[in-house]
Amino acid sequence: MKKLFISIIILITSINSFGQTKISGVVSDNNGETLPGANIYFLDSYDGTSSDTLGRYSFRTDLTGKQILIVSFLGYKNSSTEMILEGKEINLNIILKENNNQLDAVVISAGSFEAGDEKKAVVLKPLDIVTTAGGLGNIYGALNTLPGTQIVGEDGRIFVRGGDGYETKTFIDGMLVENPYSSKMPDVPVRGRFSPFLFSGTMFSTGGYSAEYGQALSSALVLNTNDLPQKSVSSISLMSVGAGFSHTKRWKRSSVSFEADYTNLAPYFNLINQDFDWKTPPKGFGGNIIARKKTGKNGLIKFMGTFSHSKSELSYPDFDNIGVKNNIGLINDNSYLNLTYSDILSKKWLSKAGISFSYNDDNTDIDLDNFKETNKTVQAKYTLTHLLNEEIIIKFGSDFVNRDYSQKYFDFNKNKTYKTSFNDNIASVFAETEIAIGNKFAARAGSRFEYSSLISKMNLAPRISLAYKTGKKSQVSFAYGKFFQNPQNNFLVFNNDLDFESASHYILNYQWIKNDRVFRVEAYYKKYHGLVKYDSLHSSNPDAYNNTGNGYAKGIDIFWRDNKTINNVEYWISYSFIDTERNYLDYPETATPTFVSTHNLSTVVKWYVPILHSQFGATYSFNSGRTYFNPNTMDFLSNKTGSYNNLSLNVSYLTNIFKKFTIVYFSLGNIFGVDNIYSYHYNSKPNPQGIYKSFAVKPGAKRFVFLGVFISI
Amino acid sequence: MKKNVLIIVMALFSLTVFSSEEPYKEEMGKNIKSMEKAKSLNDFQELSNKFERIAKAENEKWLPYYYSAFCTINMSFFTKEKCDQYLDEAQKMIDEANRLSPNNSEVETLQGYLYLGRIMRDPQTRGMKYSPMATGCFEKAKALNPNNPRPYYLSGQNLLHTPVQFGGGKTVACPILTIALEKYNSFKPESEISPNWGMKETEELVKNCSK
Structure with missing residues (x-):
């Protein structure tokens, strides 16, 4: 009986030591440029590391059996690789594909x-x-x-x-x-x-x-x-050519604003002489109403x-x-x-x-x-x-x-x-x-x-x-x-x-x-x-x-x-x-x-x-x-x-x-x-x-x- | 003897089951400690990665998402070029944290912190839009937990950097920072790994106030 007990203990500890697997490699993009700071880890575990300034990574894990290695980096698609861990050192270089919605992605700029x-x-x-x-x-x-x-x-x-x-x-x-x-x-x-x-x-x-x-x-x-x-x-505007008033009311999911303005260039034209022979300098009034309403989740x-x-x-x-x-x-x-x-x-x-x-x-x-x-x-x-x-x-x-x-x-x-x-x-x-x-x-x-x-x-x-x-x-x-x-x-x-x-x-x-x-x-x-x-x-x-x-x-x-x-x-x-x-x-x-x-x-x-x-x-x-x-x-x-x-x-x-x-x-x-x-x-x-x-x-x-x-x- | 073995085996099992919280707390605690020493983009990147790994493995815990987002926001301060990319990433994690723990004063504060990051990129163009958004978050965070010092600290700091003409400046900011410091002094984090940052920075700012 004692034997059994000891063997159980041995078994448990040996799993721990036997199971350690070292995994290392380089993370790069499809142009061959290395990616520093990528996150490399096994799915559903804490085991992982970040790639260094040269894109290299290396870490040990106690996990055994079939595991999934995830590599993620901002602006790139995640990569996942299935592998069997059995204590043998694994060398794996990872190539990440760029995300299409990257900020520095190509944009149609002609014209x-x-x-x-x-x-x-x-x-x-x-x-x-x-x-x-x-x-x-x-x-x-x-x-x-x-x-x-x-x-x-x-x-x-x-x-x-x-x-x-x-x-x-x-x-x-x-x-x-x-x-x-x-x-x-x-x-x-x-x-x-x-x-x-x-x-x-x-x-x-x-x-x-x-x-x-x-x-x-x-x-x-x-x-x-x-x-x-x-x-x-609310805001007021006073200008050399007129005046205006506006008010905006915001609710949680909607808003209304209105604006009214009056323009008259006569005082300005009196002050600064114009070559045009104005009989009535431009004057007028105007306004606008603007309303917004969110509907449903995205409307x-x-x-x-x-x-x-x-x-x-x-x-x-x-x-x-x-x-x-x-x-x-x-x-x-x-x-x-x-x-x-x-x-x-x-x-x-x-x-x-x-x-x-x-x-x-x-x-x-x-x-x-x-x-x-x-x-x-x-x-x-x-x-x-x-x-x-x-x-x-x-x-x-x-x-x-x-x-x-x-x-x-x-x-x-x-x-x-x-x-x-x-x-x-x-x-x-x-x-x-x-x-x-x-x-x-x-x-x-x-x-x-x-x-x-x-x-x-x-x-x-x-x-x-x-x-x-x-x-x-x-x-x-x-x-x-x-x-x-x-x-x-x-x-x-x-x-x-x-x-x-x-x-x-x-x-x-x-x-x-x-x-x-x-x-x-x-x-x-x-x-x-x-x-x-x-x-x-x-x-x-x-x-x-x-x-x-x-x-x-x-x-x-x-x-x-x-x-x-x-x-x-x-x-x-x-x-x-x-x-x-x-x-x-x-x-x-x-x-x-x-x-x-x-x-x-x-x-x-x-x-x-x-x-x-x-x-x-x-x-x-x-x-x-x-x-x-x-x-x-x-x-x-x-x-x-x-x-x-x-x-x-x-x-x-x-x-x-x-x-x-x-x-x-x-x-x-x-x-x-x-x-x-x-x-x-x-x-x-x-x-x-x-x-x-x-x-x-x-x-x-x-x-x-x-x-x-x-x-x- | 048989009994003994059974007990030991059970004990071993129960230990592992019982202690599943332990590695989590330990790992989190370790990372939070090294966060205090983080000084560069790389430091924060590495920490953000670590928290993200925990977040993914734990699945239903908001704190790792919270810290990962916090580190990623800090990364954004080191670069103008990738600033928005980092903040977009941080936003995703805040959204996760929000989903797992809705109406959380700390998460709300972090959202405001993220908006401050957006402003930093280009204050003149973005201040008008994001400043009220950040203020809104801090107000909500205060309402959710009046004892949380962080929304006071961040809104005070923001006001300190806001021109007097826009309603900022020392005279407005300093009283708020003093309140923040009082709140820090009496603040008891929920657990060892709960958010507990910002006190040192607040002390510095308050010191400057009296100058």
């Missing part, structure tokens, strides 16, 4: 600037739009500091890579915004209608964008509104409604009658509604539905004549995203747009009213798939089909983007796509026998990102077909409208951003070179359009000084001269203006007023008062000496000053 995912926000940060000097809270002003855009000071819209202003479309939460800009007065630049504070994500594409977006030849700007605000808050309903009413009157030279000025008065009413619902249907299906409504009415008096232009656009859109597996995502959807447009012209002399209108239904479907092969290669391929009822034409637009990682920090991407757009309203309303205008984009992009520095260079070629053309200047014969216009644009865009080298300083430099010509509208021959300058440079610097609680910003823009047509020379668009130079500064100072958090914002545009000339206007008829007289198109004043105080209460 796009993104700000939104804060973890990847190196190229552009959400706040950049607000804090860029010279941007003045105007989204489009800030985008003008990015490569591929042109500053067209008297217009204000964004012009992308040789494209006209109408070729860029704005989308909010994926839904179309028909009138993103304020209404136009002659030579006075428009502004974006939406405050940049409404958005936390921006995707600005200068070409080659996804098949989800259509009806834009050159560029898509996709703005994503904020999710639920953090807390309830989110977003609503946004905005409206505005504005008025202005200007005395402006009549090109047809020398020495005569006309009073041009504009009353604008605008509203925009946007409702979206997004939800996760199952682990693999995401759904998003939305409707939007754009309404705009421009009522313009030109002396005693009146011109009234109204458009109403309704859009309904549905998209489904299917995560097939880790490598493949499929997205498809359809979108339906109804556009109702009307013009009314009252001719005082003839005492006659001319009315014309159109109604167009554009139905589209699109499908797109995104494929990721490891962390190195990604592709996006899709197609968009559109049908327009007004012109009874359809189009099929293929889009493809490829990206390949060339090094740890660098990648190359390529994009190709076809883009279609209906002719502009003022042509369609007179002639619906037109076809789509179209553009093909070819883009090659190289991007290098390390720590907080980015370098990108992008070369592109763009070909235009079917641009609307008509015979002669001021053609009054709509039957002559046709789609024989064409053009091209090619160039290089360079972008460098550095948030690291100098403490508390972020800066970026954009440079674009462009060569473009087109023959469209009333052009008698192919020429470089007036909105293009060959060389474009922007430098943006933001410097935060903690002791002063202030951020200083500076933006310098340089554009080489733009073409204009001097009828005295008869050579079409052969003249060029001088270059454009502008240095703008801003300061935001954070402080307390009556214990309320306050931001004081001051901005000064064109501090050196450079006399920038955008273009020249010529009279349509020569004077008795046979000379066409001209006047320069310039900003209203050389410098622009803005002061604002924003208080949270």
Whole structure:
């Protein structure tokens, strides 16, 4: 009996000593790079270790029999290896496969600037739009500091890579915004209608964008509104050009906020003399309501409604009658509604539905004549995203747009009213798939089909983007796509026998990102077909409208951003070179359009000084001269203006007023008062000496000053 | 004799069954000790791995997840480049800890600590979003256990680093840090391996307050 007892004891202890197994090896990735800090352990036991700085690991275990060795490392897929432990030393080298959703995985970057995912926000940060000097809270002003855009000071819209202003479309939460800009007065630049504070994500594409977006030849700007605000808050803003109030109420799963503002430029114009002959300086009021509601586990309903009413009157030279000025008065009413619902249907299906409504009415008096232009656009859109597996995502959807447009012209002399209108239904479907092969290669391929009822034409637009990682920090991407757009309203309303205008984009992009520095260079070629053309200047014969216009644009865009080298300083430099010509509208021959300058440079610097609680910003823009047509020379668009130079500064100072958090914002545009000339206007008829007289198109004043105080209460 | 053997065998068995908590506590205790000495990213990585191994083996215990997350958050302070990746990983572990022990003042505090890590990466861009989120966590943690000193310590520290204009600064932070220190002095951790960090740091901060 004693024997048995002893043998039991021996057995128990021998299991312990006999069972010790040493296991060692090296952990590396599929490129052969060793991985220090990986976790190596047996499933359901404490036994394990971490790999050392050379990726090596080694440990002993008392476990015996069949066991599973797990190796895990951040950014890589776990590996599990089954093995039998019997005291014999085991040497096992482990190769881990990268996770596809790694932060430094390849991304499709050709043509796009993104700000939104804060973890990847190196190229552009959400706040950049607000804090860029010279941007003045105007989204489009800030985008003008990015490569591929042109500053067209008297217009204000964004012009992308040789494209006209109408070729860029704005989308909010994926839904179309028909009138993103304020209404136009002659030579006075428009502004974006939406405050940049409404958005936390921006995707600005200068070409080659996804098949989800259509009806834009050159560029898509996709703005994503904020999710639920953090807390309830009220704020007051007092500005040199107006005042506003807003209130946000936050509940656990929902929120509502409203904002009202009043703008009047009269006091400012009294203070700082304007070259424009304002009869009524711009004034108006507006507001918005924004609501959010979470539904179920992952559902989110977003609503946004905005409206505005504005008025202005200007005395402006009549090109047809020398020495005569006309009073041009504009009353604008605008509203925009946007409702979206997004939800996760199952682990693999995401759904998003939305409707939007754009309404705009421009009522313009030109002396005693009146011109009234109204458009109403309704859009309904549905998209489904299917995560097939880790490598493949499929997205498809359809979108339906109804556009109702009307013009009314009252001719005082003839005492006659001319009315014309159109109604167009554009139905589209699109499908797109995104494929990721490891962390190195990604592709996006899709197609968009559109049908327009007004012109009874359809189009099929293929889009493809490829990206390949060339090094740890660098990648190359390529994009190709076809883009279609209906002719502009003022042509369609007179002639619906037109076809789509179209553009093909070819883009090659190289991007290098390390720590907080980015370098990108992008070369592109763009070909235009079917641009609307008509015979002669001021053609009054709509039957002559046709789609024989064409053009091209090619160039290089360079972008460098550095948030690291100098403490508390972020800066970026954009440079674009462009060569473009087109023959469209009333052009008698192919020429470089007036909105293009060959060389474009922007430098943006933001410097935060903690002791002063202030951020200083500076933006310098340089554009080489733009073409204009001097009828005295008869050579079409052969003249060029001088270059454009502008240095703008801003300061935001954070402080307390009556214990309320306050931001004081001051901005000064064109501090050196450079006399920038955008273009020249010529009279349509020569004077008795046979000379066409001209006047320069310039900003209203050389410098622009803005002061604002924003208080949270 | 037979009886004796049986007793011994049973005793051996029962010992192993009875003591299954022992290796856990021992291993945890050892790691928590070395956590106090951890100084580098590698130190924290190794500890995070150790806690993670325990977490996976134990399956239903929140503390190893808690400590693994704590170490991973500390790792994020050493690197700007991988900061968010570490915090994403830590978030997963906090979610696990939360699942295993919902409405836990310590886990809630750790969540706030993670948000502070997000802010550190880029204070100007992220402060506006994450600062109220962190504050929310600390407030909730205080409500769940008013004796827990850690939410006081972290919110005090956060306020100390917040500009006066944003409602921070010494005058606001120091009283809170003093409360934190009082709470540390009377704090009794639930067990030897329960969270019990932050006192030394609080003492340092309070010392600076009186300067």
